[in-house]
Amino acid sequence: MDLKELGEFGLIEEIKKGIEVPEGYLGIGDDCAVMPQKSGMETLVSTDMLIEGTHFLMDDISAYRLGWKSAAVNISDIAAMGGRCTGSFLSFALPKGLGKEWTDEFFRGYKEISAIYGCPLLGGDTTSSPDRLCISVTVTGEAPAGKSVKRSNAAIGDLICVTGNLGDSGCGLKLILEGCERDADAEKLIARHYLPMPRVKEGMEIAAAGASAMMDISDGIGSDLRHILKESGVGAVVDTGSIPVSDEMKRKCAQMGWDALEIATSGGEDYELLFTISPENEKRVAVGHHIIGKIVPGNGIEWKGNEDKNYMGYRHF
Ligand code: ADP
Ligand code: MG
Numbered sequence: 001m002d003l004k005e006l007g008e009f010g011l012i013e014e015i016k017k018g019i020e021v022p023e024g025y026l027g028i029g030d031d032c033a034v035m036p037q038k039s040g041m042e043t044l045v046s047t048d049m050l051i052e053g054t055h056f057l058m059d060d061i062s063a064y065r066l067g068w069k070s071a072a073v074n075i076s077d078i079a080a081m082g083g084r085c086t087g088s089f090l091s092f093a094l095p096k097g098l099g100k101e102w103t104d105e106f107f108r109g110y111k112e113i114s115a116i117y118g119c120p121l122l123g124g125d126t127t128s129s130p131d132r133l134c135i136s137v138t139v140t141g142e143a144p145a146g147k148s149v150k151r152s153n154a155a156i157g158d159l160i161c162v163t164g165n166l167g168d169s170g171c172g173l174k175l176i177l178e179g180c181e182r183d184a185d186a187e188k189l190i191a192r193h194y195l196p197m198p199r200v201k202e203g204m205e206i207a208a209a210g211a212s213a214m215m216d217i218s219d220g221i222g223s224d225l226r227h228i229l230k231e232s233g234v235g236a237v238v239d240t241g242s243i244p245v246s247d248e249m250k251r252k253c254a255q256m257g258w259d260a261l262e263i264a265t266s267g268g269e270d271y272e273l274l275f276t277i278s279p280e281n282e283k284r285v286a287v288g289h290h291i292i293g294k295i296v297p298g299n300g301i302e303w304k305g306n307e308d309k310n311y312m313g314y315r316h317f
Pocket of ligand 2 (some may be wrong): 125
């Protein structure tokens with residue numbers, strides 16, 4: 001069905017369907033969403049844009065996966081603070097030619113992941129675009145007051161940890177862009193690229209254990225770790241042999257002659273958590289994680305095992 005037939009308000013009615021709005025909240029349909037304030041908590045807000053041609057290609061990504069990913073990358077920012085999600089807001093500019101079949105699939109993906117993370121869609125804006133699809137998502141969350149984990153408190157002697165394998169998503173993207181054969185390994189890596197699972201529960205556990213700094217990995221540790229170092233005024237030694245990589249990625253890189261370490265440090269869009277924590281507190285982290293290095297005086301990253309390299313992460317400009 002053409003969206004013209006449905007109209008803006010018809011589309012909003014469709015968007016509203018099936019969203020579970022928690023007790024005390026006011027969601028889609030009024031001038032503002034209303035979210036109750038809980039004592040002892042602080043509010044987290046983050047926003048991200050996804051632009052056709054820059055962040056995704058229409059021919060490569062299904063509407064379902066784009067819906068999922070639009071929510072996922074934002075939910076991951078709440079995870080990175082050690083918070084819990086409370087809601088999201090979605091604004092988009094839709095180009096002509098996208099019909100109701102497309103928006104239905106987009107919202108199926110968006111709502112599916114939102115339900116998993118208890119992050120109801122509470123509002124947004126809908127407009128048309130003369131050319132490309134633009135999506136902007138804002139997500140809100142909460143954490144115990146004063147307990148959100150920032151990037152600025154990494155201390156000398158802290159361990160550097162990650163919650164899971166790095167590089168799968170970057171490897172998946174490379175497979176897509178280079179039009180490689182889609183065997184079982186390739187499909188797994190590509191799914192990691194399109195259907196990331198943000199580490200919200202893990203982030204809350206890591207925060208409760210007393211992490212000193214945390215962020216989600218969107219540009220690769222070669223770039224993201226540098227943010228923590230800069231904000232905290234410290235340096236890092238990363239043991240390249242300890243960076244966790246999946247068997248699928250190892251096999252693919254061997255087969256294609258790609259540098260697995262380059263992809264693991266610079267591929268980006270893993271949406272795992274990168275955190276620093278004192279050795280005592282690290283023992284209290286009950287969720288799966290890998291120690292990949294430690295915080296030292298100075299600045300920048302020393303890549304132990306590959307000292308001649310200087311992995312910089314994904315560059316947007
Ligand atoms: P306003 O005139 O106040 O801008 P709109 O007519 O744009 O309101 O939107 C009506 C309601 O629908 C609002 O609650 C708004 O948040 C919601 N809404 C509009 N577009 C979207 C969207 N893409 N996703 C979720 N909610 C939306
Ligand atoms: Mg509006």
